[in-house]
Amino acid sequence: SAAEKGGYDYFMLKEIVEQPKSVADTLLGRVGVDGTLTLDEMRLAPSDLRDIEKIVIIACGTSYHAGLIAKYAIEHWCRIPCEVEVASEFRYRDPILNRQTLVIAISQSGESMDTLMAVRYAREQQARVLAICNVNGSTIPRESDGVLYTHAGPEVGVAATKTFLTQLIACYLIGLYLAQVRGLKFGDEINAVIAQLANMPEQVERVLATVEPVRNLARTLSDASTVLFLGRHVGYPVALEGALKLKELAYMHAEAFAAGELKHGPIALIEKDLPVVVVVPSREGRSVLHDKIVSNIQEIRARGARTIVIAEEGDETVRPFSDELIEVPAVPTLLQPIVATVPLQVFACELALAKGNDVDQPRNLAKSVTVE
Ligand code: AGP
Numbered sequence: 001s002a003a004e005k006g007g008y009d010y011f012m013l014k015e016i017v018e019q020p021k022s023v024a025d026t027l028l029g030r031v032g033v034d035g036t037l038t039l040d041e042m043r044l045a046p047s048d049l050r051d052i053e054k055i056v057i058i059a060c061g062t063s064y065h066a067g068l069i070a071k072y073a074i075e076h077w078c079r080i081p082c083e084v085e086v087a088s089e090f091r092y093r094d095p096i097l098n099r100q101t102l103v104i105a106i107s108q109s110g111e112s113m114d115t116l117m118a119v120r121y122a123r124e125q126q127a128r129v130l131a132i133c134n135v136n137g138s139t140i141p142r143e144s145d146g147v148l149y150t151h152a153g154p155e156v157g158v159a160a161t162k163t164f165l166t167q168l169i170a171c172y173l174i175g176l177y178l179a180q181v182r183g184l185k186f187g188d189e190i191n192a193v194i195a196q197l198a199n200m201p202e203q204v205e206r207v208l209a210t211v212e213p214v215r216n217l218a219r220t221l222s223d224a225s226t227v228l229f230l231g232r233h234v235g236y237p238v239a240l241e242g243a244l245k246l247k248e249l250a251y252m253h254a255e256a257f258a259a260g261e262l263k264h265g266p267i268a269l270i271e272k273d274l275p276v277v278v279v280v281p282s283r284e285g286r287s288v289l290h291d292k293i294v295s296n297i298q299e300i301r302a303r304g305a306r307t308i309v310i311a312e313e314g315d316e317t318v319r320p321f322s323d324e325l326i327e328v329p330a331v332p333t334l335l336q337p338i339v340a341t342v343p344l345q346v347f348a349c350e351l352a353l354a355k356g357n358d359v360d361q362p363r364n365l366a367k368s369v370t371v372e
Contacts, residue, residue: 012157012359016345017208020201022152022162026169027197035194037177043146044130046181052102055082058090058118059106062160062244063167067106068237070171073334077179077190087114091121101127108155108163109368110138117372119143132170134163148174157360158367159248161345168337172197193332200338203329207342214343217324218350221275228276229256230296232289235279238337242277242344248362249352259296272304279340280311280318282333297321310340
């Protein structure tokens, strides 16, 4: 009913708008005033976490994209090697796991069969399995050693939105917790990131307050035959997520590339008026990547592409090469996906609505995929 949808025509619209609250709920009670993280509910003892030698993240679809972002954060903060793999590939290649491996299974529903089978396989190999899940008491957390719930509230729209942002928060919390438990370096940086996490609900709110131009832009692109997405570092999984949303909701061909790969092939696709969305890394700490992506934008624009650029506020270097500039708040690099994903959700949703599609129930898709 309209009431259930909070006055919106679709659950997805409501769920996008709910994101600041969902992010706050995922953080609730887990970050102490002094920056100490409390994740006792994970049921994995600090002594076990100190023994971890490798982390393997398994997930599907949007949850897999959260895992890709987690890898950047975990390796940087914790210095533990971290692999990420789609669950449907994982157990078929004889992966190397043991008691010192922490497997993190990310699943909104907790019921994805591919992920569940990977969890079972990992436990047979003696790995410890930690689930990140949104649905209390679902199968994957029940079959895992521990769980961190995302507390996003029920997500009805088939396309994951608020659960993706909260999965990211859960991943950051785990990465930061591991770093704390293992007493590693980067103390100042870690403390700064923990402090910044508390501001994320407000930053997402600011993005939502400024997305009207994204809606207008999306409506102009409903006849495009394809949209390309480029990103680097954590912006690359954000680009993948933007492309997936567009496929799912607008039934359009969309593809994401790591911007550095452009010159190794995909640049041949660039032609006049082709819409290309570019996620520009924040300038903090990663200025080399930032400058490289700015030259990518110049290259594709010189070949006639219509550049749609997502960059942090005040980044004037991209303005001259952006046909459309979407600004997001400046936040630490590793947290940028929290703000940069939101305009892409709105973009895909609005484009789909312009095409007359049902964004809550896209064709051929189910909210949880319980077959392998
Ligand atoms: C996301 O928009 C999709 N509906 C889909 O890719 C989803 O993320 C995937 O099926 C994984 O689901 P899960 O998180 O419930 O395991």
